[in-house]
Amino acid sequence: MTVLGLLLIVGLFGACAPATLDVDNTWVLLVASTGVSGWGLDNYSIQANVCHAYHTILATGISPEKVILMMPDDLAHDPRNPNPGKIINRPNGTDVYAGVKIDYRGKDVTPTNFLNVLSGNKAAMAGIGTGRVIEGDASTNLFVYLCDHGDYHVIYFNDKNLLASDLHHTIATMHSQKKYNKMVFYLETCLSGSMFDGMYPAEMKVYAMTASKPHEPASMCYCDLNEGACLAAVFSAGWMGLWDSVSCPVIVPSKLVHLHHLKWKVSHAADEESLKKAQLELDLYMKEEEDIKDLKFKLLELFASESPEIREYQERGVILPSNPQSRVCYEDLVTHFSEHCLHPLRFQGGVTMFANACVMKLDTPKLKREMSAICEQHKAHKVPH
Structure with missing residues (x-):
C-alpha cells in the first residue's frame, strides 16, 4: 500500500476502513496552476509535484480515465530546463513528465475551468482541452490535489x-x-490553511490537508541554486513518500528561492561580463523589492490612518478571525489590488492588512480610492518577473 493509498483510505473511508481503495468509484483532479513562462524556474516544483502525483495516483490502481490533469505544460521543453524534455521531482529522480496525460494546458488552466471541471460542468468545458470533467454522484469519492502560489483566502x-x-x-x-460522497483536498500553497479554515462544516465531508497554516508560508526542498529551481515542495515531498529514500536537508522558504538564485549567479560568475549581467539582475530585483517594501509602508500608513491597531496587527502577524461578510469585503480588496496595483504574489503577506481592515469594518470604498492613487504614483509592476 502506498502512502497515498493509506491516506486516501483514512480520509475517504475512516481510520477503521478495510485496507482497500474503491478505485472504481474514485475520481482524481490534479492541478498545477502556475507555469514558468514569464515567471522563472523557481516555479519548477509546481508542475513537478503534480506530474509525480499523477504516477502515484495510478500506482493505487485508479484508472487514468478517472484522473484529470490540468497544468501549464511549459516546463519540460522550456530552454532553461536543465533536463530538456524531462521533469524530475527529486535529485537523480526518474522523469515524472513521461507518460502523463494532460487534459487542460496553457491558457485553459484558469480558476473558472478548474471549478467547472471539479463540479462536472461538461457543457462549460465543451471545446476546451479534452472536455473531461468529474462525473460524480452521491457515492463518488473525490481526491483533489492543487499546487500553486497563494496568500490569505486566495490561490493564484x-x-x-x-x-x-x-x-x-x-x-x-x-x-x-x-x-x-467524500472529498479529500490537498493544497500546496502559502497560507493554504486559510482556504478551508472554519468554512466547511462536518456534514459536507470535505477533508483538507494543507501545506501551511492560515498565516504561514510554504517551503521548498531539493533546491539547486545554480538553476534557480527547487524540485519539490516540502508538503508534497512528504505525502508522496519521497523522504523514504531521499532526505531533504535544505529547506528554503518559497519566496526566497529566486533571490538565492540571483546571489548564486553573482558569486559564481565565470567572467567579468557574466558578473556584470548577474549583478544587474540582482540590483534590479533588489530595487523592485525596495519599491514593494515602500509600497507596503505607504499602504500600511493609509490603513493605520483609519485605525492604528492595523499597524500593530501587521507587525505582529495577527489575522483577526473572519466571517462571511468580512471575507467578501477582503476578496473585493484583493481583486482591486490585483487590477490597480501589482500581482499580490509580489506583495506576499501584505494583503493580510486587507483582511483585518474588513473584519474591523473600516471605510473600504475610501481605502480603495486612496490605494489606487498611491499605486498610480508608485508605478508598481502588475506581473512579477
Missing part, C-alpha cells in the same frame, strides 16, 4: 485569482446536488 492561477469564497460556493453546490 498565473494572473487570475481563485478566491476562497468561489471554491466554497462550488463545493457547497456540489454537496447540495449530491455530486460526491
Whole structure:
C-alpha cells in the first residue's frame, strides 16, 4: 500500500476502513496552476509535484480515465530546463513528465475551468482541452490535489485569482446536488490553511490537508541554486513518500528561492561580463523589492490612518478571525489590488492588512480610492518577473 493509498483510505473511508481503495468509484483532479513562462524556474516544483502525483495516483490502481490533469505544460521543453524534455521531482529522480496525460494546458488552466471541471460542468468545458470533467454522484469519492502560489483566502492561477469564497460556493453546490460522497483536498500553497479554515462544516465531508497554516508560508526542498529551481515542495515531498529514500536537508522558504538564485549567479560568475549581467539582475530585483517594501509602508500608513491597531496587527502577524461578510469585503480588496496595483504574489503577506481592515469594518470604498492613487504614483509592476 502506498502512502497515498493509506491516506486516501483514512480520509475517504475512516481510520477503521478495510485496507482497500474503491478505485472504481474514485475520481482524481490534479492541478498545477502556475507555469514558468514569464515567471522563472523557481516555479519548477509546481508542475513537478503534480506530474509525480499523477504516477502515484495510478500506482493505487485508479484508472487514468478517472484522473484529470490540468497544468501549464511549459516546463519540460522550456530552454532553461536543465533536463530538456524531462521533469524530475527529486535529485537523480526518474522523469515524472513521461507518460502523463494532460487534459487542460496553457491558457485553459484558469480558476473558472478548474471549478467547472471539479463540479462536472461538461457543457462549460465543451471545446476546451479534452472536455473531461468529474462525473460524480452521491457515492463518488473525490481526491483533489492543487499546487500553486497563494496568500490569505486566495490561490493564484498565473494572473487570475481563485478566491476562497468561489471554491466554497462550488463545493457547497456540489454537496447540495449530491455530486460526491467524500472529498479529500490537498493544497500546496502559502497560507493554504486559510482556504478551508472554519468554512466547511462536518456534514459536507470535505477533508483538507494543507501545506501551511492560515498565516504561514510554504517551503521548498531539493533546491539547486545554480538553476534557480527547487524540485519539490516540502508538503508534497512528504505525502508522496519521497523522504523514504531521499532526505531533504535544505529547506528554503518559497519566496526566497529566486533571490538565492540571483546571489548564486553573482558569486559564481565565470567572467567579468557574466558578473556584470548577474549583478544587474540582482540590483534590479533588489530595487523592485525596495519599491514593494515602500509600497507596503505607504499602504500600511493609509490603513493605520483609519485605525492604528492595523499597524500593530501587521507587525505582529495577527489575522483577526473572519466571517462571511468580512471575507467578501477582503476578496473585493484583493481583486482591486490585483487590477490597480501589482500581482499580490509580489506583495506576499501584505494583503493580510486587507483582511483585518474588513473584519474591523473600516471605510473600504475610501481605502480603495486612496490605494489606487498611491499605486498610480508608485508605478508598481502588475506581473512579477
